[in-house]
Amino acid sequence: MNNLETFGWTSHHTEYYTQSPYNTLPPGRVTVAHKTCYEVIASTGEFVCELTGRLLFSLQEDEIPCTGDWVIFQTIDDNKGIIVDLFPRQKTLTRKRAGKRSEKQVIASFVDKACIVETFNETLNIRKIERFVAQISGEGISPVIILTKADLQSDSYGITERLLHLSKNIPIFITSSQSSQGISDLKEFIKDGETFVFIGSSGVGKSSLINSLTGDDRLSTSTISSSTGKGRHTSVRREMVILETGGILIDTPGVREFGVTFDTTESESSWFLIDDLNQSCRFSNCSHTSEPGCAVLKAIQDGLLDNETYQNYLKIQLEAARYQESEHQRREKDRKLTRLISNYKNFKKKND
Numbered sequence: 001m002n003n004l005e006t007f008g009w010t011s012h013h014t015e016y017y018t019q020s021p022y023n024t025l026p027p028g029r030v031t032v033a034h035k036t037c038y039e040v041i042a043s044t045g046e047f048v049c050e051l052t053g054r055l056l057f058s059l060q061e062d063e064i065p066c067t068g069d070w071v072i073f074q075t076i077d078d079n080k081g082i083i084v085d086l087f088p089r090q091k092t093l094t095r096k097r098a099g100k101r102s103e104k105q106v107i108a109s110f111v112d113k114a115c116i117v118e119t120f121n122e123t124l125n126i127r128k129i130e131r132f133v134a135q136i137s138g139e140g141i142s143p144v145i146i147l148t149k150a151d152l153q154s155d156s157y158g159i160t161e162r163l164l165h166l167s168k169n170i171p172i173f174i175t176s177s178q179s180s181q182g183i184s185d186l187k188e189f190i191k192d193g194e195t196f197v198f199i200g201s202s203g204v205g206k207s208s209l210i211n212s213l214t215g216d217d218r219l220s221t222s223t224i225s226s227s228t229g230k231g232r233h234t235s236v237r238r239e240m241v242i243l244e245t246g247g248i249l250i251d252t253p254g255v256r257e258f259g260v261t262f263d264t265t266e267s268e269s270s271w272f273l274i275d276d277l278n279q280s281c282r283f284s285n286c287s288h289t290s291e292p293g294c295a296v297l298k299a300i301q302d303g304l305l306d307n308e309t310y311q312n313y314l315k316i317q318l319e320a321a322r323y324q325e326s327e328h329q330r331r332e333k334d335r336k337l338t339r340l341i342s343n344y345k346n347f348k349k350k351n352d
């Protein structure tokens, strides 16, 4: 029997489970989501599960199970089951689908920490890291920065200095899967029962890093050694592995774009502008654009805050606001359509 806490079960899960009508059936966590079936890990072993017809037809695209989701399932035999209930998601990492105005893609759920993985070299894109930080923290998840392939880098090109505004609040690890630099520090940082997701461009070494942490080669990695390795897309699915020393790691395929979807009214993403500044604005709901007594604007004037970081912040906020607006419109349209369909059904019933 496996201990569910090892997979990230908390008191929150107990609370939902005990009041679920299905609380006599086993709970489990989705480790891999395929097109129509789901690999689920439970206290009695691993199961390949499908959704009940009811769930299959009632769930929206972004509600169908993803890696990290908790489910309740009915076993069919020793390794097959049917998912009958889904735990309400918490701390879900999403991104805007590339090109689509208002659709989001769910990357993983019940995530404690999201690791932004980038190659440690002079082309490091700070603006891109800030964008990841905004989205991750906007979703209530803690960001972590991991800079890989340190073995290829003899000069640091002032990279850590360029990350100073982030490193005040965010843990940064410089690692190498080749020389094992930073791996044991990272392993120590990963606590038992905590869920980590690894995101970043293709070829930065996410799967290699997870293999270094687990100490085996279970995830396939690109075979051609390259310092950039852009656009290779070796990993094709989101996959969960459990560290023997404790901790749940989710590998993801590389992404080129990471569109933001967070809710600007509730977001905490502005803290990447320097947390203590943010708190000393006169108004607690300061937009940091024109308000009197804005500590952020003052910091830019005084040269304490990098103008490029600030401009990027504004750009990301605007993008998130646009996403929220188009999502609102889409929901409104959906609601209207549902109403029309129901009107039509009633009309038909009366006239049949």
Ligand SMILES: Nc1nc2c(ncn2[C@@H]2O[C@H](COP(=O)(O)OP(=O)(O)OP(=O)(O)O)[C@@H](O)[C@H]2O)c(=O)[nH]1
Binding pocket: 148, 149, 150, 151, 152, 175, 176, 177, 178, 179, 200, 201, 202, 203, 204, 205, 206, 207, 208, 209, 220, 221, 222, 223, 224, 225, 226, 229, 232, 233, 234, 235, 236, 252, 253, 254, 255
């Ligand atoms: N020199 C060096 N090469 C590395 C290191 N980590 C990964 N690589 C190489 O970089 C390439 C890409 O590594 P992957 O682990 O497949 O990268 P990934 O981020 O998982 O890529 P996708 O799955 O496509 O998103 C492979 O050829 C690795 O051998 C490292 O620390 N040092």
Ligand SMILES: [Mg+2]
Binding pocket: 206, 207, 208, 220, 221, 234, 235, 251, 252, 253, 254
């Ligand atoms: Mg990979």
Ligand SMILES: [Zn+2]
Binding pocket: 281, 282, 286, 287, 288, 289, 291, 293, 294, 295, 296, 297
């Ligand atoms: Zn302000």
